Amino acid sequence: MAEDSAQQAPTTAHAAPARALLPLILPALLVGVVSSLLFVGVSVAAEKLQGVLWQNLPDALGIGRYSAPWIFTVLIATGVAVGLVVWKVPGHAGPDPASMGLSAPVMPPVVLPGLLLAAALMLAGGPSLGPENPLIAVNAGLAVWLGGRCYARLEGEQWKELAEAATLGALFGTPVGAALAISEALAGQRIRGVLLWDHLFAPLAAAAAGALTTDLVHHASFDLHLAPIGRPGVVDVVGSLAVASVGALLGICAVYAFPYVHRAFRQLRHPMLMLPAGGAVLGALGVLGGPLTLFKGLNEVSELAGDPDGWSAGQFATMTVVKLAALLVAASCGFRGGRIFPSVFVGSALGLCAHALVPGIPPAVGVASGVLGMLLAITRQGWVSLFTAAVLVASPSILALMCMASLPAWLLVTGRPKMQVRPDGTAVR
Known part of the structure; x- marks a missing residue:
């Protein structure tokens, strides 16, 4: 028995010597920075342009900053501007963004300036998409x-892997998210023969360099500064399970609608028709949901979290549905952007709606659970x-709750499509 227990089956993975990993450090750090x-x-430039479009211009013209006419005007104009880039700029700002995920095919250099310009115009103009997908694609192409x-x-x-990790580190302000994303990708590819941490060594260095650089020069943070929770109780557990499940169901509704909405805009056939039409729909949604439902959503989430009791359950519910519809339209009609940031807003508004309906559910639990279900x-x-x-809520207890809440949410979403289509328009599973 002792001999049998001592004889372990040999592992198929082998450790890389230090001399093989050391040369990776400098390239990884450079890519990260x-x-x-x-x-x-791109973020600062988009913020400056956003200030011009949504503050300086309407003030100079004597128009309300977020009046209905101005929301329509700016969003349709944004559709026209991005449509011109997609139509006329070399490379056409890359492939159909509805077919792209976080990990995109490497694009030739001629495509990258147009993709970057289209993303910056989108961020400034107000469509409900984030910067993650185009920035990862641009950084990967450059790297x-x-x-x-x-x-x-x-x-x-x-x-490419270094650039993806570095961009995720910069976006989230921490390398942990990049390491987890790469680990999940490796598990899906069933890579054998290399120890996980040897494979993660260089990407983790790139992600850490990206996160530290962003923190030094931009001071970005995902922490919403919600009141931390103490020892989880029955209400916390039940609330997290319920909110995460509702978030997953809402997200599934949008996912199943995505190919149909995408196909409807594709019937217009030309970017100068698809994108202005999408801008007009987004303008109507912006008027319905209010200014907080515009843009990528991260700053707007911070505003909601700063006063969790400042809106009624009905208002939170309206923002949840409108923002989800805006994400669906913006991702379908051709705007260049990612889906994670607006999904964070949708999940946060849903969680705060749950808190407004059931005050016993702490805002931190509601927000984290809603975001979890929506992103899944x-x-x-x-x-x-x-x-x-978990990173939205600085509370040691939240991680255990989220692990529990992820179980029913995952059962709801597993085996179903995600919000991405193939080039032929069919859903990706």
Whole structure:
């Protein structure tokens, strides 16, 4: 028995020697810093343009900043501007964004300026999408193009992985989310023969460099500063299970509608028709939901979290539905952007609605659970969803609750499509 227990089956994974990992550090750090600076540069430029469009111009014209006519005007104009980029700029701002996820195919350099410009215009103009997908694609394209010429020891796929990790680190302000996303991708690919931490060594360095650079120059944070919860009670457990499940069901509704809405806009056939039409629909939704339902949603979530009791349950419910519809339209009609940031707003508004209906559910529990369920349905990435929900709430107890709440939510979403289509328009599972 002793001999049998001592004889372990040999592992198929082998550890890389330190001399194989050390040369990866400098490229990883450089990719992390450059990816973060590009993210910060685009974010700051978009914020400046947003101030011009939504403050300076309406003030100069004597029009209400978020009056119905101005919301329609800016969103339709944003559709026209992005449509011109997609139509006329070389590379056409990349492939159909509805077919792209966080990990996109590497694009040639000629595509990247147009994609970056389209994303910046979208961020400033108000459509409900985030910067993550286009920024990851741009950083990956630059890393593969420049890195392959300057340091041939790394292959193109390695440069791409570094850029994806670095951008996620910069976006979330922590390398943990990038490590979890890569781990989930590796599990899906069933990679054998390399220890996980050896594979994560360089991407983790890139993600850490990206996160630290963003923190130093931009001071971004996902923490909503909600009141932390103490020891979880029965109401916390039941509330988290219920809110996460409702969030997953709402997300599934949007996911199943996505191919049909996408197909409807594709019937218009031209970006100068699809994007202005999408802008008009988004304008109507913006008027219905109010200014908080515009833009990528992260700053607006902070405003909601700053006063969890400042809106009624009906108002929170309206913002939840309107923002989800705006995400669905913006992602379908051709705007270049990602789905994680607006999903965070949708889940947060849902969680605060639950708190307004049942005051015994703390805002922190409602927000984290709503975000978890929504992201599971939209992205189908369990680790990223769990991490995002937990990082919004600085409370040690929240992680255990979210692990429990993820179980019924995952049962609802597993085996179903996610919010992404193939080039032929069919849903991706």
